[in-house]
Amino acid sequence: MYNFLNMRIALSLLGIIGLLILSIPTGVHLAGLHPKNTNEFDFNFKGQKVLIIATNHGVLNKPGEETGKRTGLFLSELSIPYFHFIEAGLDVEIASIEGGDVPLEPTPFFIKTREDNAFESNPLTMNKLKNSKKIDNLDFTEYSIIFISGGWGASYDLGYSDVLGQKITDAYYNSDAILAGICHGVLGFIRAMKPNGDFLIAGRKMTGVTDKQVKELGISITPMHPETELKRVGVTFKSQTNFRDIFSNYTVVDDEKRFVTSQNQNGGHDISYTILELLQFK
Numbered sequence: 001m002y003n004f005l006n007m008r009i010a011l012s013l014l015g016i017i018g019l020l021i022l023s024i025p026t027g028v029h030l031a032g033l034h035p036k037n038t039n040e041f042d043f044n045f046k047g048q049k050v051l052i053i054a055t056n057h058g059v060l061n062k063p064g065e066e067t068g069k070r071t072g073l074f075l076s077e078l079s080i081p082y083f084h085f086i087e088a089g090l091d092v093e094i095a096s097i098e099g100g101d102v103p104l105e106p107t108p109f110f111i112k113t114r115e116d117n118a119f120e121s122n123p124l125t126m127n128k129l130k131n132s133k134k135i136d137n138l139d140f141t142e143y144s145i146i147f148i149s150g151g152w153g154a155s156y157d158l159g160y161s162d163v164l165g166q167k168i169t170d171a172y173y174n175s176d177a178i179l180a181g182i183c184h185g186v187l188g189f190i191r192a193m194k195p196n197g198d199f200l201i202a203g204r205k206m207t208g209v210t211d212k213q214v215k216e217l218g219i220s221i222t223p224m225h226p227e228t229e230l231k232r233v234g235v236t237f238k239s240q241t242n243f244r245d246i247f248s249n250y251t252v253v254d255d256e257k258r259f260v261t262s263q264n265q266n267g268g269h270d271i272s273y274t275i276l277e278l279l280q281f282k
Helices: 002-031 076-087 114-120 123-130 154-160 162-174 183-189 211-217 226-232 265-280
Strands: 049-054 091-096 145-148 178-182 251-253 259-262
Touching (some): 076 265, 091 123, 114 123, 154 183, 162 178, 178 183, 178 265, 183 226, 183 259, 211 226, 251 265
Parallel strands (some): 049 145, 145 178
């Protein structure tokens, strides 16, 4: 009798635990992490091209160290825009600083988005990540959109690349491409320069991961922090704060409508819609 009751209690507890686990994704979404798309996407840009740039760095470590936890691209910062661009008829290419493999930040199931799962389950899209194009070999002026994705890995290579800085400069002055970045991806803009030697993004309204979010997550060993670096080069930094900034969501368009930036991993839908809406009127 007692064994039967104990078994029923144990099964009930397991059921409750299971329901709690299954409710985690809903809870974090309601709190603001990876909000659902609320925009109506109805665009057709067939024949135009997008270049998405990602990091090659896969180890979370202090500068000079060779070992550490796995890191890399936060996939939703690429997967969500990728599918929105594809649905809009755009041809999407993926590149990185060195070319080749783009490592992924390990993420628990309750953080993964529908787009993450679709991307990872498709051999064609994963092949694009495993065999990304090297930015040196690309003409950025051929693309209607240059989109720079983030993740902790981006803080180790994007902001140090003179090649990326020059390519962004070329795209700005020699095309009408929309230049966009999300989360740590905005670090890819800091080496773009004007002909007179000033920073290209100085004086522009932009956003990126806040110093507050970096502090709250306890990951300060990365060599570059977007808010700090953007302010250093003269950006008018904008952001939204929350009880924890990881739940914030904020997208900014500069006055010239050439640069579109999103604060963190929550902005995939909003920044994609904003970019496509701007492209529609070019």
